Amino acid sequence: MRWIYPHKSVKSRKVFQAGSLIALSFASLTQAGPVTTVPWDGHTGAFSFTYDDARNTQIPNLIPQADGLGIKVTFFITNMYSFPSAKADWIKAAKNGHELANHTSDHGSPSGSNVSSMASTLRALDPSVDAVTFAYPNCSVAGTSSVSAESFMGRGCGQATYAWDKAPGDWMNVQGLIINSGAPTPGVNLVNSAKSANSWGLTIVHDVGPNPDQYSLTAADNKKMLDAAVAAKVWIAPYATVGAYYRAHFVMDAVTASGSGPWKLTWTSPHPKMPKVVKLRVKLAAATFGDAVEVSQGGTKVSQESDGSFVIDFMKLSLDVQKGGSSILDDSKFFKAAKVQIVRAGSQLQVAGLPEGSYSYSFRTLSGQEVGNGTVRAQGAVESAQVPAPLHRGGLLMVIRSSEAATISVQVPPSI
Ligand SMILES: [Zn+2]
Secondary structure, eight states, rough: OOOEESOOOOOOOOOOOOOSEEEEEOOOOOOOOOOOOGGGGGGGSSEEEETTTTTTTIIIHHHHHHHHHOOEEEEOOOOOOOTTTTHHEEEEEHHHTTTTEEOSSSOOOOHHHHHHHHHHHHHOTTTTOOOOOEEGGGGGHHHHHHHHHHEEEEESSSSSEEEESSSSSSSSSOOOOEESSSOOOHHHHHHHHHHHHTTEEEEEEEEEEEEEEEEOOOOHHHHHHHHHHHHHHHOOOOHHHHHHHHHHHHTTTOOOOOOOSOOOEOOOOOOOOOOOOOOEEEEOOHHOSSSEEEEEEEEEEBBOOSOOOEEEEGGOOEEEEEEOOOOOEEEOHHHHHHHHHHEEEEEEEEEEEEOOOEEEEEEETTOOOEOOOOOOESSSOOOOEESSSOOSOOOOOEEEEEETTTTTEEOOOOOO
């Protein structure tokens, strides 16, 4: 078999092995970070709706409204109004995906015992209750060490939004906008700010019902905020869900991978009170792992999503990655009969099984960039040569066309 390069001289020739094998060298490009978390679970912007004090209007007015829109919200619970009297309803809400979180047992300044006792009370309600975030009563940020002992994140008050790539200055003071005019407009505006800045925002509301005070909204006005978030297509999720995803990504995106695989990536939790499960949507760099990978956690395979990402549980604190094999994407009868095989080993590419004849070929990255082409005549001899650079370390698509216009596309496995 003979490779012919119309625009580049053949640099080296050596017999690789008897039979129809071709060996080609590959150039490598620099590696990027091996793991990248998809911002805000694949949305532009994120938003959390939080409601305080277990107010009496929340169960009858807010929960059906949020459920009707498929929105999960956060309730910062204290022993006031409907807690613990409506405990059964609160457990139902938690099982339904709403967050029950800590607002102290007595709505006092965080002192240690009023934080830990409320955390214990909530966690005893149901296994679905993590109770690992906190909201400072009266927006008064104090006692942060006792808050941090029970919570990975504390909510203060302010008109902030949080950018994906920049960690909050203080995880014990991640601020929400308190509605203070009895009107939804500031909340709607914050939703739109979060969307346009691709950042995270959150609101704080007390009651949802008739005759609202300045910190409360009518059900219709509350719905205007929720509707704005739905229309903006931001990621709408409870405070703990977005916060844990956000906090975890700074750890995940710093994970390193060395060697040629298989890889066991490991990391540590950024805080002892992270939620029990933190689903994280990640992408694995082709430059490190190749385009075809198999991913598992604790022996359980993680399927690849349609966007190429993997949804993993960050709290398992490890990820197993190994290279997948090459796969023939498009085959014709001609090539099927020939059983063409391409094996990439180290810097060599070996093509075996081409029937005698003339072929043209091209290489493309999986994003479509052509990185090499030429012609080849298979006649039983064996040669090795460098294909035109650059070629990346990840998977490649090789398209071979016979003189009779039969084509075969082969996904070339990543280099080692
Ligand atoms: Zn309160």
